[in-house]
Amino acid sequence: MTTTYIVRTEDRPGVLTRVTEVFRRRAFNIESLTVGHTETPGVSRMTIVVDTDEDAARRMEAHLYKLVNVLHVDTVTEQPSVFRDLAMIKVAATAETRSQIMQLVEVFRARVIDVSPASMVIEITGTEDKIDGFVEVLRPFTVLEMARTGRLAMRRGFVEAAQDATDEVAA
């Protein structure tokens, strides 16, 4: 089972190491992790995706709360949420194949962000499945390089608990 955690932390050195260490010590393999800024200065937000069973997932939430600088933990797997992944894909492209690739870019609502004489860089956002599908159709043209952010998750509607935890820090 894939579990997605949203962890809000204070933006202090060492927080990221402490969080990844909790997962490592319990032998959870992190499938993807992103950490970036939030709407509140001084607060970072991590989205962490792991493969684990339900029981272990619930215990992990408690372990995370015990860490210094962790403000709020949300397990979004079962709740109605929106998920997004960003990928940058560099694909080999000659004068002949470029227009074929552009057509696929349009179908997938992706975007070309760079063109060089022998290659193109394309950005695409969407669920993991959609991006996997796009990579599959590009493969015949030769995928030279791919970078993915891993999953970003957000609950639908308004989340009070996270908001409260963040307000406390901002105050």
Added chain:
Amino acid sequence: MTTTYIVRTEDRPGVLTRVTEVFRRRAFNIESLTVGHTETPGVSRMTIVVDTDEDAARRMEAHLYKLVNVLHVDTVTEQPSVFRDLAMIKVAATAETRSQIMQLVEVFRARVIDVSPASMVIEITGTEDKIDGFVEVLRPFTVLEMARTGRLAMRRGFVEAAQDATDEVAA
């Protein structure tokens, strides 16, 4: 000075902790980090952004190479590269304000990915500056929640070294 590292590693438990630990021990503050899959099964790719001077940045590259499971390190700051960030922004939206927000979404080439009675979730990709600008114009409508992936980076054109390192693992 902001330095961006692209680190390719084997996809093994504990790699992420070892990498973040190297930065923590040398008191580098990680501004953003993303780790996700690549075009090669078994190989992960991290994009790490830190604020540091040129000398320390160069030494860090050497420290990273010494780690087990690290395949290739690339410092992309000065090279011609493309940078992208993904943000999901939840903004308060009523029947009256919704169309105003939609206009801004169009101007910034962002996308609405979810609508609930009192809010909307918008996705936007671009450089950090562009996303900061978008958040700024949304602020009067009340930004309820924001998640950002942090920077994803890719060199323009074809990079042989990274390709070689990856091929070795795939072989």
